[in-house]
Amino acid sequence: MQRLDAKGDLSCRHLQTGRQWLLYDATIDGRLDAFGGCGTSFLATGIRATGGISLRKATVDEQIDLTQAQVDGPVWLSHTHVGDHLDAGAAEFRDRLSLSHCRVGGDVTLRDTTVQDGLSLGHLHACGTVDAARLHVANGVDATSSQFDDEVDFTELTTADGHLVFDYATFDAAVYFDASTVDSPRLSFENAHFDRTISFVRAAIAGTLSFSGARFTPQSQFRMxxxxxxxxxxxxxxxxxxEMYWNTSRVNxxxxxxxxxxxALEFGVEIGGRLDFAYTYVTERAGFTETxxxxxxxFTCARFDSEPSxxxxxxxxxxxxxxxxxxxPELSR
Structure with missing residues (x-):
């Protein structure tokens, strides 16, 4: 089915194949519906579909490849099991892209991809790395309760409108938002869990950044x-x-x-409004240098176990x- 040219919808619901399903450079003037499909791989590099793509509740033993896809309608990969990697890099999705409730056994690639009407990652379980460098998303990202076992890279992410929600997400490796431009009202990691570094270096966030109730393990660094x-x-x-390491940053x-x-706290921030540090306990070093x-x-009822700088x-x-x-130190002896 390579270079297929379909003039209407293409329905392959519950299709089962013991080998690869090849749709390289296919053009579908309608919707591709492969709900509940089962196969070794779904390879659709360069596919063009005007009505969207559905691979919901599919089982793909090896990989899904939507590299350089151009899709006008919504793309639903929700509740799909991918044994190895999922590649949707350098693609243009002009509607919603949903990977919610997916389990991907390998890497996920969204590098250089554009999603114009929201990205759904809720309850996604990515066992490998997530490469979303230079991803552009309009109308929000919902990654509530997602699980990331390996490194997540949102370097140079750009967003417009909509909230970015990673509440209750679990990050077992480092996550990077360096050089990102988040032109959205809210970026939220409430009650999220971080086992390694989360990094915002030279990031620009237009709205509110929330880590309310988040948990960082001893191996982690919260870097801004x-x-x-x-x-x-x-x-x-x-x-x-x-360690919470915030340096040479500004909060309006x-x-x-x-x-x-x-x-451990290193806090060098310019704050346009108020600072509330009440009831906070810093167990080791604390620095407010150049704040x-x-x-x-x-600082009502705050506690420092060493003298803050x-x-x-x-x-x-x-x-x-x-x-x-x-x-x-004198009082502790």
């Missing part, structure tokens, strides 16, 4: 360097057993790091330090 956040950063009730409105437990807070700062810090508004505790 030379980045800007257009609205708030919310990290209340987070547990950072590794407020930063909430209240009710947190943090092992500037233009609004009020609240305030070198070149500037607090322009009112500072609340009621019941602040600093455990100096």
């Amino acid at each position: 360097v030379e980045s800007t956040v257009g609205r708030d950063v919310v990290c209340d009730h987070a547990t950072v057993d590794g 409105e407020n930063v909430d790091v209240s009710d947190c437990t943090i092992t 500037t807070v233009h609004g009020p700062a609240r 305030l070198t070149d810090a500037t607090l322009e508004g009112a500072v609340a330090t009621y019941d602040l505790t600093v455990q100096t």
